[in-house]
Amino acid sequence: MKYLFKLLRIISGLVIAIAIRIVLPIRNYKFGRLPSHEIGHYASNVEIHLCEKDAKIHGDSKKTADIWYRNPDHAVANNQLDTMWSRVIKISNSPITRYADAISRRLPGGSRFSISHHDRDAYGLYGKFQPHIKFSNSETKQGEDFLNSVRHTPSQKFVCLAVRDSSYKRDQFENRDIRHDDYRNNDISNFYNVAEQLALDGFLVFRMGAKVERPFGVDASGVFDYASNGMRTDFLDVYLSANCEIFISTVLGIDSIPEIFRVPRVLTN
Incomplete structure (x- = not known):
């Protein structure tokens, strides 16, 4: 049949x-x-x-x-x-x-x-057009309710931090050899100091990631290991990435979210 x-x-x-x-x-x-x-x-x-x-x-x-x-x-x-x-x-x-x-x-x-598509803004169009997707009123309320539950003050700004390891790709493509991408990985401990300093400067810091190899390990007020502490949802992945003050990344998939919402990024490896 x-x-x-x-x-x-x-x-x-x-x-x-x-x-x-x-x-x-x-x-x-x-x-x-x-x-x-x-x-x-x-x-x-x-x-x-x-x-x-x-x-x-x-x-x-x-x-x-x-x-x-x-x-x-x-x-x-x-x-x-x-x-x-x-x-x-x-x-x-x-x-x-x-x-x-x-x-x-x-x-x-x-x-x-056939639609031919790619991931490079070769014509510099991000600076000429507004984002094509936006949050509904109910989604905005949902996102702000979450932020207000963790903010110290109602207007407190926040930063997202995403550090690549092999955990996500290994889980998604378990039958594929992904070791050729290992050179792109980084050690989350290299970002302890920047997270602590941002917290001292008054920012909230969310360590992003759908799956990560190990916890962040920073014990500072305002620093959240969002990737492994139970906070993480598909919705918040997008909302936080789209509304943060700046997105710090070692170049991995999720940093395209702030990019399409025209949020400033710091890319490093």
Whole structure:
């Protein structure tokens, strides 16, 4: 039975791939596979694509309709980011979309019906356009309620700190050899002093991360080992990263969140 379903999806995908070519003079439909399994690419690739559409880098965007679909082979990296993108772009949940895209790529002129996306702001568009996603009123209240529960004063500012290790990638891609990326890792203890100094200067400090190899180990008021103390949620990953005063990072996926929200970053390794 599963082979019958697959055959029907292939046939449906072929019909769609042909149909979008027929309607091309009226509307250009493009398929895009979201890098939804990696938070960094899910953030920056989509934001940069939308900025480039606004700037008409690749032609008139008014006649182009983008149809996205999630990576079917992996879980979504961050559900809050996925929710926010779903408000802005068309994300298809139909498995047929995947087949339509795959078939369309193999037909003549396939690249014309495929979204090419990347994670580099090559045209400097972040400084020209506002972020394409924003928090709803209820989400903003949720985020501020959390911050007010840990702030010493209502207006206290905060900094996010993200230090790369192998824990997250090892968990996500357990059947893949990821040692080639080990050179990007850093020792969290190298950031003890900066966290303590920021706390002395009146900032809250959140050590970020979905999975980390070991606790932060800084015993200072206002420094939170958010990654391992039970605070962490998909929502707060995005909210804190988007609203911090500055984001300090050793260059890993989550630092794309402050980037797409135009938050200043300090990148080091």
